Amino acid sequence: MTKLYSYKEIAEHNSESDLWMIIHGKVYDCTKFMEEHPGGEEVLLDLGGQDATGPFADIGHSDDAVKMLEDLYVGDVDKDSEPIVRVAAEPASTTTGGEGNGVLILALVAVAAAIVFYFLNQK
Numbered sequence: 001m002t003k004l005y006s007y008k009e010i011a012e013h014n015s016e017s018d019l020w021m022i023i024h025g026k027v028y029d030c031t032k033f034m035e036e037h038p039g040g041e042e043v044l045l046d047l048g049g050q051d052a053t054g055p056f057a058d059i060g061h062s063d064d065a066v067k068m069l070e071d072l073y074v075g076d077v078d079k080d081s082e083p084i085v086r087v088a089a090e091p092a093s094t095t096t097g098g099e100g101n102g103v104l105i106l107a108l109v110a111v112a113a114a115i116v117f118y119f120l121n122q123k
């Protein structure tokens with residue numbers, strides 16, 4: 001029988017010594033494969049415990065690569081389990097950025113004014 005894994009359970013396998021990923025709803029244990037991967041370990045580690053369907057397809061992996069997945073297969077995703085919500089990195093606060101730009105513009109205006117003042121006083 002196919003073993004079902006929840007998103008939460010899969011997400012825990014995200015380290016160098018224990019790395020799973022989801023591709024097309026199936027769960028693959030890439031731990032041993034990691035060092036053989038022609039595309040390097042880093043890309044796999046970055047996607048550890050996550051759904052790598054998109055990135056895997058984007059590379060345009062060969063049929064051989066797709067075949068290799070068979071050996072790494074451990075089960076299917078339990079689609080009824082709660083998905084992992086990843087919080088996007090906080091965007092830099094616009095107000096802070098705005099203030100920063102304001103100070104920069106003010107400094108430039110002051111420098112420009114000083115230059116104009118200098119040349120006006122030359123005559």
Ligand code: HEM
Pocket residue numbers: 028030033037038039040043044047052055056059060061062063064065066068069072
């Ligand atoms: C367990 C899943 C994966 C397997 C079995 C696998 C297998 C392979 C194989 C066999 C190749 C050699 C080229 C080919 O035959 O297509 C390759 C290349 C590559 N893979 Fe993967 N891969 C996997 C997942 C990923 C993921 C998730 C990424 C994320 C971006 C990735 C990125 C790459 C890159 C960048 C290359 C190098 C392409 C090149 O330099 O031509 N792979 N992979």
